[in-house]
Amino acid sequence: MLEDRDYMRQPEFDEPRWRPRLRLRWSWTLALIVAYTVVLLAELVMARRFPQNNFFNDYLALSKAGMEKGFVWQLVTYQFMHAGWLHLLLNSWAIYVFGRELEQLLGARRFLALMFSSGILGGVFQVLTAMIWPALFDGPVVGASACAFGLVAAFALMFPERELTMLIYFIIPVRMRAKTLFIGLAVLAVMGIIFPWDNVANAAHLGGMAMGWLFVKKIMKHPALLGVADESQFTPSGPMLEKTALLEEKSDELIESEVDSILDKISAHGIHSLTARERAMLETARKKMARR
Secondary structure (H helix, E strand, O other): OEEOOOOOOOOOOOOHHHOOOOOOOOOHHHHHHHHHHHHHHHHHHHHHHOOOOOHHHHHHOEOHHHHHOOOOOHHHHHHHOOOOHHHHHHHHHHHHHHHHHHHHHHOHHHHHHHHHHHHHHHHHHHHHHHHHOHHHHOOOEOOOHHHHHHHHHHHHHHOOOOEEEEEEOOOEEEEEEHHHHHHHHHHHHHHHHHOOOOOOOHHHHHHHHHHHHHHHHOHHHOHHHOOOOOHHHOOOOOHHHHHHHHHHOOOHHHHHHHHHHHHHHHHHHOHHHOOHHHHHHHHHHHHHHHOO
C-alpha cells in the first residue's frame, strides 16, 4: 500500500555525517513482522486441522464479548493475528516502511512502547465503538493496523514535510507529504466510523493514530524518554564533536530547559527542522541520562 522510494536517499539532517544508517538488518521491526507471519500460519493450520475449533477467535481476537468476560489480554493478542495474507502484507509493509526509521530514532524500548500502546489504545477505541453501536461493530477484530497507524502518526509529526509515494492497488503512484497522509487517513477513519461500509476496524485505526500523536506531542517530552537513537548511529565528529564537548560543560538544569524547547520544536515542525547545535544538545542530554 505504501512505498517511500526516496526513503533511502534523503538525508535525515543537514550534514551527511548525522544521517542514520538505514540498512536491512535484524531489528524489532522485522522481528514483529516475523511474529505476525508465524501466528497467521498457526491460524491457518488450526483452521484446516480443527475447523470447528474457535479458540483463536474466542480467546485471542479482540471482541466486546471477550472484554466483558475479562479477557483483557485480547488487547495485545489481537495485534498478532490477521485475516489473511493480504491483510498481513498491507500491515507489514506499512510497519516496515515507517517502523525501521522510527526504531532507530527512538530506540528499541520506546519503539516497542509506541507499537503496543498504539495497538492497545486502538483496541480500546474499537471496543468502545462496539459498545455504542453493537449492531454495526460487534465482531472479532484482528490485525496490527492500529500499530501501523500509530507509526504513521508519529512519523508524520516528526517528519511532516517528508515526501512519500503511496501505491494505490500497488500500481498507481501518488506522492504526498507525510502530514497530508496522516490527515487523510484520520479523515477516512472518522468517516468509516460514521458511515461504516465494510469490515475495516476504523475505530482501531483512529485510536492508533491518537496514540501516535500523544506519543510525539506528550510522552517524548518526558526527560526519561530522550534516547533518540543508539550512540553508534549518532556519533558526532569534527566540528560537531567540539560543539558537543562544550555543551557537556553546561549544567543539567540549563540542558533540561533547552531540551524542552527542542522537543517542542520537533513536535511542531519535525526533527528535520533542528539546527546542528540543537542536535548536539539532544545528543549531550542523551549521554548525560545514560550515565545516571
